[in-house]
Amino acid sequence: MRRGSVAGASLLRIGVESLPAMAKAATQTGTRGGKLTQAQIDARAQQRIEDDDLIREAQAGERTAFDALVRRYDQSVLRLALHMLGNEQDAQDVHQEAFIKAYRHLANFRFECSFYTWLYRIVTNLCLDQLRRRKSRREDPATVLDANGGEMDLMANISDERAMANPARELERKVMAEQIGCALDKLTPRERTVFELKHYQGLKLRTIGEMLSTTEETAKNTLFRATRKLREQLKTARSS
Amino acid sequence: MKCEIAQQNVVMAVYGELPDELGGSLERHLEECEECSRELNAMRALDEYLALNPVVEPSPSLLAQSRMRLDDALDLIPPHGFLTRLRSNFYGWVGHMQSAPALMTLLVGTGFLAGNFTYRYQVAHAPAEAPGVVTMSNSTQGSIANVTGIVPTPNSEIVQVKYNRIVPETMEGSLDSKEIRQLLMVGMTQEANTDVRATSVKMLSNECRVGHACVEETDGKGVRNALLVSLRYDKDDAVRMNALHGLEPYVGQDRRVRDALLEALLHDKSASVRTAAISLLTPVQSDSSVRQVLRTVSTQDDNPYIRTASFQALQDTAGIQ
Numbered sequence: 217m218r219r220g221s222v223a224g225a226s227l228l229r230i231g232v233e234s235l236p237a238m239a240k241a242a243t244q245t246g247t248r249g250g251k252l253t254q255a256q257i258d259a260r261a262q263q264r265i266e267d268d269d270l271i272r273e274a275q276a277g278e279r280t281a282f283d284a285l286v287r288r289y290d291q292s293v294l295r296l297a298l299h300m301l302g303n304e305q306d307a308q309d310v311h312q313e314a315f316i317k318a319y320r321h322l323a324n325f326r327f328e329c330s331f332y333t334w335l336y337r338i339v340t341n342l343c344l345d346q347l348r349r350r351k352s353r354r355e356d357p358a359t360v361l362d363a364n365g366g367e368m369d370l371m372a373n374i375s376d377e378r379a380m381a382n383p384a385r386e387l388e389r390k391v392m393a394e395q396i397g398c399a400l401d402k403l404t405p406r407e408r409t410v411f412e413l414k415h416y417q418g419l420k421l422r423t424i425g426e427m428l429s430t431t432e433e434t435a436k437n438t439l440f441r442a443t444r445k446l447r448e449q450l451k452t453a454r455s456s
Numbered sequence: 457m458k459c460e461i462a463q464q465n466v467v468m469a470v471y472g473e474l475p476d477e478l479g480g481s482l483e484r485h486l487e488e489c490e491e492c493s494r495e496l497n498a499m500r501a502l503d504e505y506l507a508l509n510p511v512v513e514p515s516p517s518l519l520a521q522s523r524m525r526l527d528d529a530l531d532l533i534p535p536h537g538f539l540t541r542l543r544s545n546f547y548g549w550v551g552h553m554q555s556a557p558a559l560m561t562l563l564v565g566t567g568f569l570a571g572n573f574t575y576r577y578q579v580a581h582a583p584a585e586a587p588g589v590v591t592m593s594n595s596t597q598g599s600i601a602n603v604t605g606i607v608p609t610p611n612s613e614i615v616q617v618k619y620n621r622i623v624p625e626t627m628e629g630s631l632d633s634k635e636i637r638q639l640l641m642v643g644m645t646q647e648a649n650t651d652v653r654a655t656s657v658k659m660l661s662n663e664c665r666v667g668h669a670c671v672e673e674t675d676g677k678g679v680r681n682a683l684l685v686s687l688r689y690d691k692d693d694a695v696r697m698n699a700l701h702g703l704e705p706y707v708g709q710d711r712r713v714r715d716a717l718l719e720a721l722l723h724d725k726s727a728s729v730r731t732a733a734i735s736l737l738t739p740v741q742s743d744s745s746v747r748q749v750l751r752t753v754s755t756q757d758d759n760p761y762i763r764t765a766s767f768q769a770l771q772d773t774a775g776i777q
Contacts, residue, residue, distance in 0.1 A: 307514070440464050
């Protein structure tokens, strides 16, 4: 799920605060992707220790250890691929290819970063390749296909208590979601990936830089460009 | 703060990536700059709008299906064999080397130096093997020693002359090697060259004193016999003295050595050799021959010091009859 959404919501409450208060809220850390609590830091450290143990066992040829690693991360991988590609079939392919790559190259894992970062690097690169192929084919996947090849409405999976209570509102939300999808598709594959990892996955820019084999500064500039483009696209969409 | 930088910082602040030290200056800038405040509002509006397209959790059926597909694909991959592991270990090692080049250089350097030191240590402390004897000879530089025969060819001017040539050669090797000892024993007999005799006797004496293959030989061709000959017949006092010292370890066990020392004590023209002989014979005064010779020397030797030394040696043997 999107991290820091609660903090983000408080930050983005419009029109109720004075300008100085808004400025203060904007510059506070601890919002989306901000500082972690001590409990979160401890939990991550513990998880990394457990991951490292499993990796060593898997490197020694223990298939069950690798299966345990798969169970830990496959939902996150599938969620990321599904959101980036908007297509169940493609998401499944990326999910499978990513873990097979990880399995084949696990011996090269040198514990310099977390398994999570290493795996996400594989996943994001596969998604990037997929997006580039789409760009080159001038694909415009406005519709989302499910595993059976049928059209699927992503918004149908979103639990919204108000959905049945207000169908007009629900329709409006669907339209806006489509506009957002189109705006995201207008980004370059790299901009899309950086924005996805930062906005939706809540990763630190330094980690994103590592995943994409680039610097934190480059990731920062890419994110800035992506937000500018999205604002322009959505402003046009909303005005129309 | 410039607006361009402030607007970038607004994005960073919204995403929680703005360093604490920049927070204050951005806050002040936003209070004063209307355009950048609009930027902040625009970012908030974007975030709110994007919330309409949230990340969707994959359905349980999709997740289960993906897991099954993955398990099937993994089952098809053969388990890592020996070669695969070897390759993996190799790449892992290369990876470690790439990640820590300084450490690897240090380790390789240390290994090289340690290996070099160990090799030198082993060479220095290796048991002395008999090194291969190096012989250099040049038959073209030898001088003719003698002519052994002349065979004329009938009805011809051709004649066949048989002769021996003395060829100078050099041999290098350990004192333990048989060939070198043989040559040194020959050197002990070189009448014309005192230096060669002295050096040969001194070297072989030292070998005998440290117990290196100076055993008694029945054929009379061993080093001990050669030293006995030098003690009895060599013209040089120093050579005889060296031979005497070389025979010291065998005085108690070899009667021939004792007899040679007694002869030296009675007849050697060097007072130093005679004095040394008295001191070497002292531990074997139980031998009646020794006591007899000491008695003779104590009364008849020309040198008063030697007479006194013999007499004192005899006093020590008062209890021996």
